[in-house]
Amino acid sequence: MSSATEPDPILVCVAWPYASGPRHIGHVAGFGVPADVFARYQRLRGARVLMVSGTDEHGTPITYEADRVGISPREFADRNNAIIVEDLRQLGLSYDCFTRTTTRNHYRVVQEVFLRLYEKGYIFTRTQLGAVSPSTGRTLPDRYIEGTCPICGYPEARGDQCDNCGNQLDPVDLIEPRSRIDGERPEFRETEHFFFDLPAFADRLREWIEGQAHWRPNVRSYSLNLLPDLKPRAITRDLDWGVPVPLPGWRERPDKRIYVWFDAVIGYLSASIEWARTRGTPEAWREWWQAPGARGYYFMGKDNITFHTVLWPAILLGVGDLNLPFDVVASEFLTMEGARFSVSRGRVIEVRDFLSRYDPDALRYYLTTAGPETTDTDFTWAEFVRRNNDELVGTWGNLVHRTLVQAHQNFGAVPEPGALTERDRRLRAEVEGGFSAVGGFLDRARFKAAIGEAMRLASLVNQYLAEERPWHRIKEDRARAATTLFVAIRCVDDLKTMLTPFLPFSCQRLHEMLGYTDVIAPQPRVREVEDDGGAHLVLGNDYEARPRWAPSCIPAGRPLPRPAALYRKLDPRVVDEELDRMRARA
C-alpha cells in the first residue's frame, strides 16, 4: 500500500561484477557507489529498500582464466568472489543481499524462468556451426579465434571482425584459423542451441520505453535504436560451466549450459528470493517485484544498457507478473590518467589497493563529484588529492571541526541560544531547504548536483561564521556567540544527514560527535549462508528504514565530546608516488 507518509518500496538492482578478477575503481564508480548513495538516501527518507546484486561467475572467460591458473572454475570464482565481497564491504555499499550466481537458489530460479518462457513458446532450438577446440572439446567464442582475413588478407583477423579492414567476419571463413588460446586449429561442428524470441517483444518494448520520459535521454534513445534490429538471441552455449538446461535429455548433458548473460540478469530476481528465504519470510520478495507501486532502479555502466532495457525487460514480460524496471541509471566510463583502464598495461587501481592507502569516504566523494555520471570522466591522482584536500577536508571537514571545537572548548555542550536574528533565520532556512533540494536531485539520480548543493550549503555556513565571528564575539558578548554556534551546529547536523548517503563512515562518526548514540549509517556485514548443503558468502545486513531526512532538532545543553578530525589531508607527494606505482606496473 502506498500513502503520502509511507513511501513505496524501492528495489535497487546493482550490476553484477564479473568474477574474472579483482575489480578496479572504474567498476565501482559506474554502479556501486551511485547505487549505494541512492539506496541510503531512500532509507533515510523512510522507504523500504531492497538492494541486491552478486558476483557473476559463469561464462567462458572464467573457465579460461581458471585453466591458466590451474584451478577449477569454481575455485577461481570462490577466490574472486571473496575479494570482491571484501572490497564492497570496505566501501560501505549497503547491499541487502550481495550473493553470487553459483548458488543452488540461483540455479533453481534461472531454470524456473527458462521453463516458464519455454512453456510459453518464447524459447526454441536452432542448429548452428560452432568452433570447437579438438584437444579440450571446448567451444571457442568467435573472438578467441584468429586467422587470415578472407577479404583483405590481414593475417591476424579475429573471428568476429578484421581489425585491418573492419569487415565483419564469420570464423568459418577465416583462412588458416587458429585458437588464440593455444594456437591449435579449431574444428567446426554443428551444434543445437536454445534461442530466446526477442522479436516477439519488440512492440511491447517500444511502447514501454517510449513512455519512460524520466530516463536519462541517452539510455532511452540508445534502447529505442536497438529495437528495429532485434533478433532471436542464443541463451545456451557449448560449455560445462554454468546452469544446466532444465529439460529432459538436456539436463544431464555436461556440455550444454545456459549462456551467462541470461543467467546473470535473472540474478536480480534470484537474489531477492534468496534474501527473503534467508530471513525466514520466503514470500517477502514479492513486495518489491509484484506490488504495483514498487519501483525498481537499475544501476550499471553504459556497456550494460542493452541487458537492462531490452533483454531483461523482455524476459520479465515473457515470464509475466513481474515489475519492469522503473529507471535504468546507466553511467558512462571512468578513465585513468587520460586513458582506458588496462590491467595488462598496469593502468589500473584495484579497489582493495586503493582502500589500503585511502579512506572509503575520500573515494566515494571523488567518484560522486568527479565520476562518470553523464559523460566519460578521467580519474587523476592530482585531482583526487585536490578534491580531498580543498573540498572534503577544506570546506566540509573544516566547517565541522571549527564549529565543534569552538562549541566544545567554550561551552562543553550544544550552546543555549538566545533569540535568533534575521541573519540566523535566513541561514537556517537556506540550509533546511537542502532537504528538498538535495533530496529532489537524489530522487532523480542526479548525484553530482545533489552533493554539489550540499557542499554549497556548507560554504554558506562557513560564510556565516566568517561574518559572525563567534571566536571574536565571545569576548564581549558570550550569549551572541552561543547563539551563533547553536545555529552553526544545527546546520552541521542537517548537512550530516544530507551527506550521509555519500559519506557514510565519516557522517556516522560525526553523528556520534554530536552526541547521538544510534546508527545513522549502518554498514554491511559478511556472513556465510547455507544453500542446500553448500555455503557461500553474503554481504548484507538488516537496515532500518526510519525517516530521518528532516531538519535537525539537536537540543541545547547536550554535552559534546572533544571533536576529532573527520578526514585526513593528503600530502601532495602521493600524486607522484601513485604515478610511480602505476609506471612500475606497466
Next chain:
RNA sequence: GGCGGCGUAGCUCAGUGGUAGAGCACACGACUCAUAAUCGUGUUGUCGCUGGUUCGAUCCCAGCCGCCGCCA
C-alpha cells in the same frame, strides 16, 4: 561498415533559442575559531570548423575535422 557520444575559460566539468557559468589555478584583500583551513573581490573564452533554419544559435538541422565508445 552501421549506430551513438563527445569537442564550452590554463585544467576538470555545468548549461540555455536571445550574444555564457561553477570549482580549481592566478591576483589582491579580510580573518585568525579551524587539518595554513575559511571568507570576500577580480581577470580569463571567435561555446571544434563550414553552411542552413530563425528576428536571433553555443544550444535546432546538414556536412566536415578531431577524439572515443558500442555493434556486427
